[in-house]
Amino acid sequence: MAGRLENRTAIVTGAAKGIGRAISLRLTEEGAVVVAADIDENGLQDTVYQIEEAGGQAMPLRADVSQLSDMETMAERTIDAFGRLDVLCSNAGIFPAARLEEMTEEDWDRVNNVNLKGTFFAVKACLPHMRDRGYGRVVLTSSITGPITGFPGWTHYGATKAGILGFMRTAALEMAEFGITINAVLPGNVMTEGLEDVGEDYLQRMRASIPLGELAEPLDIANVVLFLASDEAKYITGQTLIVDGGQVLPESILALE
């Protein structure tokens, strides 16, 4: 174990697959104990199995980020099991597409409840435990979609991912006096299980819009989250880090020719 997070306890939401699983694996590789939280209990078992296979320690926990009581229980269970809570990676998110004309109030509320209200609930539930010890690292998973770019079908999603950054900036001010930092990572297109079925033609077109020529691997995002969760980032708060292979840079398609 390399040990950048030795003796630290971290919660990761959305840990059953994709980016959250990669974050969980990466933090445990560096010595953290991870509470892996998600609504997908089968996926959580796989995440914990992979962590233990690699010699790390993790505890699976079924928890819905859109329920404040679940988030409070998650923080309390972490303290009960490990005696401390150092890091929160608020990563759970959903991205069902619906164009504005077809989008229902239920669609809007569902995406908001998980992505934005879920972020608020996770941070709110963990805050008292971090404040008590005068230490905390919070890392939020936002996106380039919303804060920087748009994509048809994702007005609700983009609004939540931009909203997360507005939340973060004031939270950073409120939490600074307790020694807690909060920052956000903004992934571009990440090659997770969800993209496995889209077909090579679609992936090829996605790659063509990325200057570095490849989609991100979940590990690319996890490495940045690890940095923001570590003491190497102790003087950084309220900031965003885009991890997108340069995708937001071209001012027109001509810039990529």
Ligand code: NAP
């Ligand atoms: P993913 O593979 O779908 O994983 C997300 C996990 O969160 C799933 O296990 C999901 O369970 C779980 N989840 C959903 N609703 C939840 C809830 N209410 N409470 C707790 N867990 C819940 O997604 P991902 O691609 O890794 O994305 C992770 C984060 O990165 C999201 O916030 C996403 O917006 C962001 N992001 C992703 C990309 C990308 O290209 N993948 C790009 C930019 C940003 P179910 O599968 O059962 O729903």
